[in-house]
Amino acid sequence: MTIYCYDGSFAGFITVLACCGESGECPADITRNVPAQRGLFCEVSMVETDWWGYGRFLEKIARVISRHALRNAYHAFLSEDAGIEMAIHRYLSLGLLEGRRLDALLADKRVRPVHKAARKVRNEAHRMKGFVRFREVRHGFFYAALQPDCRIFTLIAPHFCTRFSDQNWVIHDMGRKEAVFHDASRQQWAVAGTDLALEPEYTDREMFYCELWRRYFSEAAIAERHNPALQKHMLPLKYRKYLVEMENGGP
């Protein structure tokens, strides 16, 4: 039995699956970090990302199972849930036997966890399309801080790219310390590891718009229908930290 370690990227993970597929071996575990505790009879194998193997395996999944299954596997991977790697391994192994019927096995215990995780990621990505708050900083671009549970950058970046194509913007994942950068002149985006050295300095116009927005936000609520429980259900506290209208607890 072998525990496989990969570099944390999707390509690295798929390389592991491709290796296992070739040797026909079932891994004991697949992790991004070398496990502190390991089973007595387990050996640990570090897998280098193999881009050729990665491409071939993706193509195989799309051909034998479906593009849909590939999409589910990728989205589930982005959830970064504990044990999701093995769940995806079981899902795709079943898929290679079942073919395109895989995603109809909705109640199967190898399919469901992956569908569930993928849905969680898509839901959060959808929410984040609403919760990003761009703030104009003095250096001539728009900056937004976020702290999502899942690694959703690759899912939301294209949306903001088309929407704000004429704007230079940065969306910063505070938890993972990485950011998407968009360059308006080249109409391209890229992800890079980033940390804040200083608090960003906002423009005066930015402060004015924040004030306008806060006033609008408190004015839009109907006092007779006051229902903070519903508000909390729709807008969980964990997402409020970087919302302009919710600073200092919000109205």
Place this chain on the structure above:
Amino acid sequence: MPGELTLLERLEVLAGGARYDVSCASSGSRRKNGNGIGSASPCGICHSWTSDGRCVSLLKLLMTNACIYDCAYCPNRRSNDLPRTLPAPEEIAELTIGFYRRNYIEGLFLSTGVVRDPDYTMEQLIRSVWLLREAYGFNGYIHLKVVPGADPLLVEEAGRHADRLSVNIELPTRESLMLLAPDKSGEAILHPMRRIADLIRWRRDGRRARTAAPPFAPAGQSTQMIVGATGETDLQIMRLAENLYRTVELKRVYYSSFIPVNEDSRLPCATAPLLSREHRLYQADWLLRFYGFRSHEFLDEQHPQLDPAVDPKCGWALRHLHLFPVEVNRADYETLLRVPGIGVRSARRIVRARRRQHLGLDELPLLGVVMKRARYFITARGKYGGEEYLDGDRLRERLVEKRLTRDGEESQLSLFPAGEPAPGSAVTGEL
């Protein structure tokens, strides 16, 4: 009109005046960004939720809160003593773009009081929207109110720029309209609705014939009515809604529980809004639009009101127990949809999953079926879901939604069941 209000104050006044407009949907339109700014996402995006639990998707504003009408229920009516303001269209456009660039909103919802006459007001509305689309290259979502009585040509012009148009039907019957909004006639409201419907159909057919029909209100039209200000029954309301859906191509009817903002002898005395009634009406509305029900199936002269204790689908099922239980492995999609506890998503999942496996009771919750209600109405592999067959009354007792607060009063039903956060989906109609 006094011009001393600052921008902040004007925003407050105009946002406060528009807050009672219910619609905030930003779905149903797919606008691509060309050279300007913005795009419209077909499933709609919510950006925040206010302290009343309603979502903020669009910047909801009045173009002006000045009004020549005197409708009994309206905070902006002529006889109320308020600061009135009419900002320049440039100001509205700039504010919208400023908010949009910061990703506060999906677009603009522009309503208005009526100044001078309907045509003039409509022209001003169109000017604001034209400015956004043409001068600022704005491709976000725009919901525009149509003023009853405005010229059909102006309605057509509005639909060229807006994603969604809406004419408020205000109240469920002409008599109520006469009583509370004597300045508006039923005909003046219905006429533009029909006109919009014709143009939407014409555009749809034009697209089908592959001619280059210019876009017209791609997200359709909606309307809203106040419930509880006058004595109409749920039966009357749902019949009206059903008719509107059938005849004028409505995407949505919004029901807004009456909130007393004015002292007026024609209005019922001050009460808290009846949110549970509003909630039941929305559930019934969903049955019409997504579940293949007709209004006469769950409401008739003997039962003119929706049952406050159980949802309308449960109510219908309890009166038609002879149709149940249904076998989930064999029943067709339409039948599954009629089972309490099975929704559009879970019905689709059942149909998909049973092609591959014979479903048992244990698998159903995994597919999203709410077994608490569904179990009494289904069998799976021939096995009945409930512990025992119950007669109508005892079954009803089990299905009553018990949500009593400590002092015994009915508490607010939440619009969305706790659990899975549901992002917007145009298919299941969550927005």
